Amino acid sequence: MKSHARALFVLSSLGLLLAIAPAPMEGQEGMVSSDHRLASQAGAEILAQGGNAVDAAVATALACGVVQPAGSGLGGGGFAVVHGEKGSSVLDFREIAPKGASADMYLDADGQVVPKLSQDGGLAVGVPGEGRGLAQLLAEQGTMTPKQVARPAVRLAKGGFDIEHHLLKALGAKPAMVALLDSGQMPGLGDTVRRTKLSRTLNKWASSAGEALYTGAIAQDVVDSVQAQGGVLTMEDLADYQPVSREVLVGQYRGYTILTMPPPSSGGAVLLQVLSVMEGFDLMAMGHNSSEHLHLLAEGMQHAYADRAQFMGDPDFVDVPVDRMLDEARIQEIQSQIWPMRTFESGYYGSPVTIPEDSGTQHIAVIDASGQAVALTTTINTSFGSKVIAKKSGLLLNNEMDDFVALPGVPNAYGLVGKESNAVAPGKKPLSSMTPTIVLDPQGQVVMAIGASGGPLIISSTLQVLSNVIDFGMDPEEAVSAPRMHHQWMPEVLSIEPGISRDVQQNLSARGHELKEWTFFSSVQLVVVEEGLFVGAADPRKGGQPATP
Ligand code: GLY
Numbered sequence: 001m002k003s004h005a006r007a008l009f010v011l012s013s014l015g016l017l018l019a020i021a022p023a024p025m026e027g028q029e030g031m032v033s034s035d036h037r038l039a040s041q042a043g044a045e046i047l048a049q050g051g052n053a054v055d056a057a058v059a060t061a062l063a064c065g066v067v068q069p070a071g072s073g074l075g076g077g078g079f080a081v082v083h084g085e086k087g088s089s090v091l092d093f094r095e096i097a098p099k100g101a102s103a104d105m106y107l108d109a110d111g112q113v114v115p116k117l118s119q120d121g122g123l124a125v126g127v128p129g130e131g132r133g134l135a136q137l138l139a140e141q142g143t144m145t146p147k148q149v150a151r152p153a154v155r156l157a158k159g160g161f162d163i164e165h166h167l168l169k170a171l172g173a174k175p176a177m178v179a180l181l182d183s184g185q186m187p188g189l190g191d192t193v194r195r196t197k198l199s200r201t202l203n204k205w206a207s208s209a210g211e212a213l214y215t216g217a218i219a220q221d222v223v224d225s226v227q228a229q230g231g232v233l234t235m236e237d238l239a240d241y242q243p244v245s246r247e248v249l250v251g252q253y254r255g256y257t258i259l260t261m262p263p264p265s266s267g268g269a270v271l272l273q274v275l276s277v278m279e280g281f282d283l284m285a286m287g288h289n290s291s292e293h294l295h296l297l298a299e300g301m302q303h304a305y306a307d308r309a310q311f312m313g314d315p316d317f318v319d320v321p322v323d324r325m326l327d328e329a330r331i332q333e334i335q336s337q338i339w340p341m342r343t344f345e346s347g348y349y350g351s352p353v354t355i356p357e358d359s360g361t362q363h364i365a366v367i368d369a370s371g372q373a374v375a376l377t378t379t380i381n382t383s384f385g386s387k388v389i390a391k392k393s394g395l396l397l398n399n400e401m402d403d404f405v406a407l408p409g410v411p412n413a414y415g416l417v418g419k420e421s422n423a424v425a426p427g428k429k430p431l432s433s434m435t436p437t438i439v440l441d442p443q444g445q446v447v448m449a450i451g452a453s454g455g456p457l458i459i460s461s462t463l464q465v466l467s468n469v470i471d472f473g474m475d476p477e478e479a480v481s482a483p484r485m486h487h488q489w490m491p492e493v494l495s496i497e498p499g500i501s502r503d504v505q506q507n508l509s510a511r512g513h514e515l516k517e518w519t520f521f522s523s524v525q526l527v528v529v530e531e532g533l534f535v536g537a538a539d540p541r542k543g544g545q546p547a548t549p
Contacts, residue, residue: 027549041547095127106401125397127233132241271463274459284471345492359383402430450524457484
């Protein structure tokens with residue numbers, strides 16, 4: 001195993017920063033990549049103890065909830081794509097709308113959206129799925145007990161962990177969230193902080209295999225805390241919540257098999273649609289991040305995000321035409337609609353971005369020595385979710401309800417718009433962008449586990465890093481570090497990161513793109529198998545780091 005540190009790239013157009021990013025880590029006994037060094041080490045510890053990739057992924061997710069509370073935790077939900085000897089599977093433990101939710105719950109008497117109601121406070125909270133989700137994932141595909149996999153997280157919460165840059169920055173933006181820490185004080189960089197209440201909750205999660213979060217004292221604490229802040233969550237909502245097993249969404253790209261997330265995520269369908277469109281073009285000849293390459297990506301993304309807004313929602317409530325989105329005829333139609341030298345107004349595509357400062361999502365990629373791979377993305381939605389903290393148990397509750405469409409055409413926190421297909425209904429899941437993905441080579445062997453955090457940028461970022469490896473032969477570090485672009489159809493803005501040359505920018509503007517340069521908050525984690533070695537990379541944008549046993 002080797003690890004170095006290397007200066008990577010200028011992080012911000014605001015004149016900041018030279019990021020010091022870890023180089024990819026290589027290992028022979030498996031690899032864990034997450035948004036936080038300590039969480040990755042938790043997973044690697046489990047692998048070293050003989051656990052499989054699922055055991056390690058669950059341990060990493062629990063540890064992330066401790067050390068990275070702005071972006072994950074048992075008060076949220078997620079999706080896992082798993083591939084191993086038994087085949088491929090998906091576990092959906094996304095939050096659902098409480099039974100007391102309704103389509104007009106975020107509107108005032110004049111039918112206008114009440115700002116922030118779906119983002120902050122009790123009404124923003126969806127029924128959390130992570131407690132039962134991780135427990136079910138472990139029971140079905142892991143080899144260890146909940147107690148074994150929770151041990152590193154409990155140790156971090158009880159024994160303490162050192163504050164790193166990303167959490168400090170997130171706390172600086174939302175200072176009330178220091179209530180999550182025992183001290184209740186704003187820490188300094190490198191200070192050791194503890195989360196004792198959460199350590200007790202984690203122990204109860206482990207001893208009850210997740211059930212303690214859905215009935216009894218912890219559940220009552222969650223319900224009381226949410227209701228005290230205007231929410232409609234009840235004990236019945238919690239008791240009735242169940243994860244759902246789904247079929248993996250499968251696609252092909254240049255001879256590779258892509259195993260990814262079906263609805264209620266839009267991630268897999270949008271990923272596969274854009275990849276299929278790209279397959280008709282010679283990217284190498286275009287050159288990485290050339291104006292031709294970025295224009296092609298932008299046009300493909302506009303079509304796919306337009307289809308997302310038009311058609312997609314919870315498949316248990318609406319008919320989601322994924323087959324039609326990925327149909328060969330539809331792909332050819334999109335390819336024929338891409339003009340090399342110009343872009344179009346939004347009405348040209350499929351069927352309306354202000355972006356918040358951070359996302360409340362995190363992605364974990366694990367491949368173990370046997371080749372079992374897990375792509376696990378979990379979320380509380382935006383940074384620190386609803387900001388509602390269950391007082392006795394230390395749980396932070398999600399604001400996943402903002403992923404619904406409060407009113408057709410009105411953008412959510414991520415600037416995403418949608419239609420009735422993603423309207424709020426009791427028991428329904430809000431449409432997600434999470435894109436946990438596993439890639440198999442033409443011989444059917446796992447070669448990559450990948451995914452991201454970053455709201456709508458999850459899909460575009462996963463797509464570009466995957467393509468950087470497959471199309472451009474980049475090593476994992478180079479692939480996650482390269483400047484990225486994003487276009488989500490509405491608003492009509494092509495976002496680019498610093499590092500895209502002025503020349504390329506001028507050529508994109510000449511095609512009609514309105515450019516906005518900013519440093520993305522999306523964070524991609526991946527593990528790649530290269531000649532028998534496991535190579536992990538974590539996105540320098542969020543300061544993560546991989547670990548190997
Ligand atoms: N909350 C982020 C997503 O599910 O897309």
